[in-house]
Amino acid sequence: MKYILLMYHTEGVFTQEELPKEMQYAIGLCEELVAKGQFVGASPLQTISTATSLTAKSGRTEVRDGPFTETKEQLGGYVIVDVPNLDEAIAIAEKFPAAKRGTVEIRPLFPLAGIPVS
Template sequence: MKYILLMYHTEGVFTPEELPREMQYSLELCKELHAKGQFLGASPLLPVSAATSLSSKSGRLDVVDGPFAETKEQLGGYVLVDVPNLDDAIEVAQKFPAAKRGTVEIRPLFELEGIPKVTD
């Protein structure tokens, strides 16, 4: 089963000294998942100040700089995994730094026939 692990935390939750260490740790986790054939993709995201939000109301498209919702926790990145079940996805998710200082949302992917496959 394929899952997306959405990493939420407040910006600045990791100090400038901690951030490189935590990113390296996350990279090593991704390499471990890859070695097991469970890694599908991952990426950290730029800060919410780089975000653009789109919304369409009454047939009018609005484009706004920044995130749409005002929340303390922001989406900081994602990891895509292919593991047998939710328990295994939880086991993977709890290892990432966001699980210790934020929230990791785990969602199964809805696999839609006809979506082009990404190739290396």
């Protein structure tokens, strides 16, 4: 089963000195997942100041700067894993820096036939 681990934290929760170390640590975790055949994909996100949100309702498209919601914690990145069950996804998620200073939301991906694969 594929799960997405959505990494939420307050921007600036890691100092300028901590951030490179935490990112290297996360890369190391991803490398471990690759070695176990559990890694599907991952990426950190740019800061919320680069976000654009779009809605297209009733034939009207609205584009605005910023994230969809104004919250304390922002989506900072994601990791997609392929593991047998939720317990294994939880064990992986708890190792990531966002789990220690924010929240990791774990959701199973919905398998949909016909989605193109790169």
